[in-house]
Amino acid sequence: MDRTAELKYMSGFGNEFHSEDPRCPGALPQGQNNPQVCPYGLYAEQLSGTAFTCPRSSNKRSxxxxILPSVCHKPFQSMGHGFLANDWDEAEPDPNQLRWNPFEIPTASQRKVDFVNGLHTLCGAGEPKSRRGLAIHIFSCNTSMINRCFYNSDGDFLIVPQQGKLLITTEFGRLLVEPNEICVIQEGMRFSVEVFGETRGYILEVYGVHFELPDLGPIGANGLANPRDFLVPVAWYEDRQVAEGYTVINKYQGKLFAAQQGSSPFNVVAWHGNYTPYKYNLSNFMIINSVAFDHADPSIFSVLTAKSAHPGVAVADFVIFPPRWAVASKTFRPPYYHRNCMSEFMGLIQGSYEAKEQGFLPGGATLHSMMTPHGPDAECFEKASTSKLEPERIAEGTMAFMFESSLSLAVTKWGLKAGLDKNYYKCWEPLKSHFNPKQK
Known part of the structure; x- marks a missing residue:
């Protein structure tokens, strides 16, 4: 049986949805949320993603x-933290430009690793107890989660698969997420990941806030990521007893805990609300760009943002650099050299990034910390400085992305050992002075 067949979705970002498994028509109560007796003998349970008293415009709940409430489990027991971390002082600060080679994926013949066991924290800032900050993780796995699910009490996961597709079963239904798509599993939502071979990707975790669409301002009503292109799963349930026990894994205050229960947690027959998992295909992004001269700031490529309490300053932005036309005249077209007050973590899903066609590979990453200079390598600079300026299609077959944050990110001990390219700085060494005071 093809497990990826018959998946159904609803569209729209942040909408109030309602869904019921067609096997149980009328499972959604009518007229009230918590009747004395629910249809089919079901239990009502609310999942809240914001404080009860948040304004209606930002209140999230479903x-x-x-079939059984999620409270039906044995006590949680500590599992340690695996390769997850939020002690940002475990390694000395490093302001250098950092680049990682593609992160290793263990083969099944070496050892079987599922999504949870394959989570490794690369860098981050803040901490989950105070509900402020973020973490960036790498996942690499080769086997599916069997009778195991995971949920995060610390924050939201924005998952970016780079190699291999993910079939994610959630309490709300199932999502098939492939490279060039993303999905967001919000805080508290239980999910299990099925894979189909060697699989790798990136995760941006934010504490205490949720991802939302960025404001469009002068762009107007249309552009960037359109709300209708975000997909939400349709209700799907399994009424399955697990004699050997089903393991529920919880990430809480940066550590992992496990509890046992006797049945599948994916027993939701119907649901309604605006607090859901969702996915988005990056090829649907409507690109805004310069059509005259110079560069627009990379914020025009923002897909999602997690806002801070300061207007215009994000805990994190998710930014992409998709295939597009470059038409700016009298302009050095690759990204300009710059320093700024943000931390920029970049990953590459496929293709070759136009500012660094060598060394920055799919499945790898770079981190340029705040006020650390960065920009095109020497080869890119020389090529772009002499090329004929005419309309050209750039980044064809490529999808690079950036997790950009106003926080100063610290790299973990694992991150300093995970294929770090110690020669990254050398890509700028061939840059030479072209200064001639006699020639304007």
Missing amino acids: WLYR
């Missing part, structure tokens, strides 16, 4: 109608 009602789940399930």
Whole structure:
């Protein structure tokens, strides 16, 4: 049986949705959320993603109608933290430009690794107890989660698969997420990941805030990521007893805990609300760009943002650099050399990034910390400085992305050992002075 067949979705970002498994028509109560007796003998359970008293415009919650409530489990026991971390002082600060070779994926013949066991924290800032900050993780796995699910009490996961597709079963239904797509599993939502071979990707985790669409301002009503292109799963349930026990894994205050229960947690027959998992295909992004001269700031490529309490300053932005036309005249077209007050973590899903066609590879990453200079390598500079300026298609077959943050990110001990390219700085060494005071 093809497990990826018959997946169904609804579209729209942040909408109030309602869904019920067609096997149980009328499972959604009518007229009230918590009747004395729910249809089909189901239990009502609310999942809240914001404080009860948040303004209506930002209040997030969903009602789940399930065979058994999620409270039916044995006590949680500590699992340690695996390769997850939020002690940002475990390694000395390093302001240098950092680049990682593609992160290793263990083969099944070496050892079987599922999504949870394959999580490794690369860098981050803040901490989950105070609900402020973020972490960037790498996942690499080769086997599916069997009778195991995961949920995060610390924050939201924005998952960017780079190699291999993910079939993600959630309490709300199932999502098939492939490279060049992303998905967001919000805080508290239980999910299990099925893979189909060697799989790798990136995760941006934010504490205490949720991802939302950026404001468009002078762009107007249309552009960037359109709300209708975000997909939400349709209700799907399994009524399955697990004699050997089902393991529920919880990430809480940066550590992992496990509890046992006797049945599948994916027993939600119907649900309604605006607090859901969702996915988005990056090829649907409507690009805005310069059509005269110079550069627009990379914020025009923002897909999602997690806002801070300061207007215009994000805890994190998710930014992409998709295939597009370059038409600016009298302009050095690759990204300009710059320093700024943000931390810029870049990953490459496929293709070759136009500012560094060598060395920055799919499945790898770079980190340019705040006020650390960076920009095109020497080869890119020389090529772009002499090329004929005419309309050209750039980044064809490429998808690079950036997790950009106003926080100063610290790299973990694992991150300093995980294929770090110690020669990255050399890509700028061939840059030479072209200064001639006699020639304007």
